[in-house]
Amino acid sequence: MARLFRWLSGRELPARFDLRRCDWQLLDDARFGRAEAPGLSLVESGGIGANDWLALLSGERTRARACLLGVDDPRERARLLRLGFGEVVDCDISLPELDARLRRVAERDAMVPRVQRVGSLTLDLLCRDGLVAGRRLGLHPREFALLWRLAESPGTPVAPLRLLADVWHLSFRPETNSLAVHVSRLRAKLRLAGLDGLVETAPGGAYRLVVPPARSVPLAPVRAGGLALDAYLLLGEEQTEAEQDQLA
Secondary structure (H helix, E strand, O other): OOEEEEEEOOOOOOHHHOHHHHOEEEOOOOOOOOOOOOOEEEEEOOOOOHHHHHHHOOOHHHHHOEEEEOOOOHHHHHHHHHOOOOEEOOOOOOHHHHHHHHHHHHHHHHOOOOEEEEOOEEEEOOOOEEEEOOEEOOOOHHHHHHHHHHHOOOOOOEOHHHHHHHHOOOOOOOOOOHHHHHHHHHHHHHHHOOOOOOEEEOHHHOEEEOOOOOOOOOOOOEEEOOEEEOHHHOOHHHHHHHHHHHHO
8 A cells, every 4th residue: 555645845845855765655735634635744844834733733633644844852842742743853864764653653544543532522432432521422323423434534524425325335325314314313412412513514415523623822932843833733731831841
């Protein structure tokens, strides 16, 4: 299976980071904000703008499939790894080491995760149910499968025929309204858990999972290599540590 990557920076891909020399294939798109886009993202610190950073932080899987280049501060690398990025490396990494690290990221990405998280909602594949604040939603198998499929690409509309194929294993649209009924029941259970509006109807009858906005943290910028990460790019769980770093 081909290993795919995209280069995200304002400059051309340097030869010392060109994974094509290690049998990777370079993609010519920049859909790093979409979880279903194929391949890994090789992101140069200081090479993308604030909107692109927001796209990188938009989902857990998006971060897990990204490698940040050029982060020389060890404490900053550790912090970014805790934020969920697949890899964070300095400017001096060799191409063979970069290749080895990204192969491990690709292997992890190919594995089916046990859990998926969207905001306060946790989907557990083992118990096949959703949890909010530790309490189960009581999802039926098809309701869980439907929600799991939407969570694989949060924010992206999924067409009814695609949901019928992935959840019901059907290649055609039946005359029954089973999909609409299951969506209605799923929404009712989400509403009771305080997640009203999580499943949204998009134009054309598609459905999508609404991505909750990232928490805003009023802190001064933190630097990752040559790039200043504005305060609103910090996740809430990093607030205390960032405050301590500023006082150090």
